[in-house]
Amino acid sequence: SELARLLHPETKTVTFANVGGLNDVKKQIERRIIMPFQKPSLFQRFKKRVGGGILLYGPPGCGKTLLARATAGECKAAFFNVAIHDILDMYIGESERKLHAIFDKARSSTPAVLFFDELEALAGKRQHTREATSAKLVSQFLSEMDGFTQNNSGVLILGATNVPWAVDAAFRRPGRFDRVLFVPPPDQEARGAIIRQLLDARPTDGAIDADAIAGKTSGFSGADLEHLVEMASDEAIEASLDSGGEVPISQRHVLTALRDVKPTTLEW
C-alpha cells in the first residue's frame, strides 16, 4: 500500500557527488544542516538550538528533493520521502495516523532524514490550504515535530516548497522550520555538470560541448535539462530507427531539441 511505501526508507544511495554544481548550497547544507545534525553537543554548548526543521525553497525542478536525498546519503541516514499529498486521506483520523506512523518509523530508524515535499499543502496560509488538510493534521504535525514532547534526536526533518510565501508563519517558529535555505536555479557551471551527468548515461558521439549547451540554457531547471536530453535522445532514436543501426546523440540533436524546450524558472 501507499503507507507501506512511505514507511520504507529509500535504499538507493545518493551523495553530493550526484548533485551537479550548486557548490554554495552544498556548503550551506554541510554547515547549517549536516554539522548540527552530526555534532549536536558542540552546537548545544554554543546555545544553538538543536532539532527543529529546515525549509528548502526555490523554483520547481531545481534539486530540492535531490539535495534532501543527498543530505541523507552524506549522513549515511535512512531517507524517508513524503509528499504531503501522500498522507492526505479522506477518512477521519487516517491522515493523522499515517503521519504518526511515518514519524515513529523515522524515530526507530535513526539516523534518519524525514523529507516533506509540498509542505505548503500542509503548512499553507488559510487561502492556500487544501480543504482536505484539517486543523487536526496541522496540530498533529506540529506536535510530532515538537522536541519537548517527542524524542526526535537522530531525525533530521527537512521540508520543501516552491511557494514559500504561502507557508504560514506558525510553521516558521523556533523549534519548527526555523531555518530556511534557498535552492536557486542551476548556474552555468551546475547546468554543465547536470548535462554531462545526463549524457554520461546515454550513447553519445563523444563530441558534445556540454559547456556550450550550458551557456544556451539560462533559466533551465534540472528538470528542464532532463526534458532537453530526453528530447535529444528521441532525435537520436529516430535517426537510429531510420538507419537501422545505433546513432549516438550528437550536438546537433541537442540543438534541435533546444528549439522545443523552454526554461521554466524565469516566471517563478
Ligand code: ATP
Ligand atoms: P519540485 O519542487 O518540483 O519537487 P525539486 O526542486 O524537488 O522539484 P528535484 O526533483 O530534486 O527538484 O529535481 C528535478 C530533476 O532534476 C530530478 O530528476 C533531479 O535529479 C534533476 N536535478 C535537479 N537539479 C540537479 C542537479 N543540481 N544535479 C543533478 N540533477 C539535478
